[in-house]
Amino acid sequence: MTDDIREIRRLAAQVAADVYAPMADELDAERRPLPVEERKRLGELGFLGIALPEEFGGSGAPISHALAVIEELGKVCRPAAFQVFESNTGPAQVINHLGTEEQRRRWLPDIVAGEKTMAVAISEPDAGSAATDMRTAAKPVDDTYVINGTKRWISNGGEADLYLTYTRLSDAPGSKGIGGIVVEKGTPGLSFGAQEKLMGFRGIPSADVIFDDVVAPADNVVVPAGGFGKLFGVFSIERLGNTTMSLAVAQAALDRTTAYVQEREQFGKPLVEFQSVQTNLADMVLQVEAARALLEKAADSAGTGLPDPFKVSLAKCTANEMAKRVTDLGMQLHGGNGYTEEYGLERLHRDAHGWAIAGGTPAMQRTRIVSELLGRRFDQRR
16 A cells, blocks of 8 residues: 555545544435535545546546545445545546547536536346346437436436436447437436435435436537447446445444454453354455455556456455445344444445445356456347
């Protein structure tokens, strides 16, 4: 770990403890998103532009620096960490890597400052893991596109100001017709479904995004038809953010459990004195450290560019499943207290399951791992 990362991690941990820890319980209980003024605070601190270019207000630092901040905030308050996640590892990176110079200048400075947020709209009611089955279509009309369709499970749906929408931009079959276009909130015909009541992710909005003859200018097209592969190439950065959120959840569970088993006494001695407790605690440490090593390896492969998709899938699959196991072990070692909201373990466990679904499930990551390993593509429809 470099001195730069140590310093940014220290600062993020301090901000998390001082600012976001006091509001985390309330955001979860009331399912409220992070207030706009707090998002702007993150922008003022420079957290929203760590991995975005300096010319647009960012720091131009390696993605590993942004991941350090995501982890420290994510240990304490996932709604706050999500803002850093979206700006540094989410759809803003698609604009950064694939957008035109004009698009980058139009959208990135506001995202870096926290003035606007951008969500990515991919999944549909009948197109989840099978993303190329999407039906949302954008028809060219003069110098615009008219968009119709419905997107589902859209994180920050209804809250975000901009929506990077994966849609059919031509009649070509499969992935050949898919590209990406940005739609601004407030555009006539754009509406949102009711906020989902999810098991976890509370404080991170999720809703359907509905397009009913939505007209977007042609210069909002970030990736033309046939660019689906490029879109998912950049999506590997988002999977690094997802991996980090899983790691943050697991590290928080490990930290809380380590403290608890040394303080809590049964049969006249601390829990940690029992060999079975030591075994479970050791398993938690082993799993967290293994996932961290894979994440660091994947992040190092990116630098300020795109990461190795094979290393990313290894890290994401491992961290997603690890977080579910580690938070479950933490709950067990807390006994009855682990099942209460007071100790925070149940919330960590709820959120762990959410990150394992988002951004490509572990089952899909396993397919990607073998695909990258063998240099082959597997048609799941045959």
